[in-house]
Amino acid sequence: MPLFKCTFPGCLQPGVGRQGSCRLCNNHLCTKHLRQDFHHCPDWRVNEREYVIKSTEAEIAEMTALLSQVNVCALRDRAAALRKVDCTVLALSYDHQSRFSVMGGMNYHIPIHFVDGVTWLCRIRRHNITTTPVAHQNRLILSEVATYQFLSSRTQIPIPKVHDYSIYSPSNPIGVGYILMDKLAGKPLSDCDLTDADRECVLSQLADVFAALKQHPFNEIGCLLDPDNLSVGPVLDESTIDADENGNLLLLGPFKSALEYRTASIKHQIELILRGESYSDNAIDAYLVHRFVLDYVIESVTRNEQGPFFLKHMDDKGDHILVDDEFRIVGIIDWEWAQITTQSEAFAAPLYFLDVGLYYSGSNELSRKEVEFASNLKRRNEAGLADLVYGGRVAHRLAHCVGGDTGDIEDLPNHFMGLLRAVLPRNNERETWAHWRGGAMMTYEKDEDLQNLIQKGSK
Ligand SMILES: [Zn+2]
Ligand SMILES: [Zn+2]
Incomplete structure (x- = not known):
């Protein structure tokens, strides 16, 4: 279903x-x-102005509805009781102008001001037509808190302290699922211009983070399940979730091996493509790519992905790292999608390090930041981690090829050709997408699923 x-x-x-x-x-x-x-x-690619107007209206309606569900008095009383210090929560109203200071694509943050100057944030999940079922939202809250719990109890990685949380439930007096946490000072790293010295300073601290995560191997791939039980549960990435005939959530994993994990993710994605739920503008391209990766790529990739497995911040675009004026990391935030995964995926460079233009064009050349990061790891005798950064393109490309439907049909060919060149450089250095696609159409000529897609008029 x-x-x-x-x-x-x-x-x-x-x-x-x-x-x-x-x-x-x-x-x-x-x-x-x-x-x-x-x-x-309106389509943002065709009529951006009209799209922005409609999108703003929709966002105002969404946020007004969400904030009206929050019981401000109950939230204030809860925070004051937990810390035993009086606090205030200002009346909630949505201000579109200052939205970037309080929300991202998935969460909104309500400040709680204590009379002694301390500020907490109440992190609540946004809710609109794109939001997954509440059972999934609740799992994300529990998994994010479990991740903070894991990091604070086992590592020195700077993160905000979590004071309280609740899932969505009729007995939750705040009215919405939430996480109460410290508000950290600092600005997002992705907003900063770095000198060579600043960059070296940041890279060195991130090398510490990689080294710390490397100290904590897991036996399974998946997401942390629950703050009270730091075992590994199913994968929660949106591209992997499904529902049964009664609308109950179906999740993949946890997995004991990389081959199982990769195979299940790809097969699920193929199912979505065939059901018309994914890659609707380029279903045939996407089918061929996923089929080919399943049949010819995954086995060789996972040969180098034996366990153990490690925790990864899966949304590492740079705004997850807060730094002070001296570029010391104040905290790493937004762990909601964190997942335990293969070492090659866990320790490929954060996306923040990539030269985005070059990468999206299909080039596998490492960026200056990636090379410097790998050198830094090598200098501190972390040659294994350095090698994973040098070889990180395979994991980056796989993550963007499998289930990475962005709606831009140009992305898939570039990521896929990049993947082929990363995995099998000798055979594919001069291969073009058009030539590869023609060959794949012949390889899968008699494939029933491909024939069905063609007959349905899929593009
Ligand atoms: Zn519409
Ligand atoms: Zn319809």
């Missing part, structure tokens, strides 16, 4: 995952009803 059903009147088809959930008109749409003949919301 699909996670979302098309909301077009009379339609019984599955809604397309990410691209088919429209925040502007609050509809889930199937492949057919997502087309312009039926769906008239």
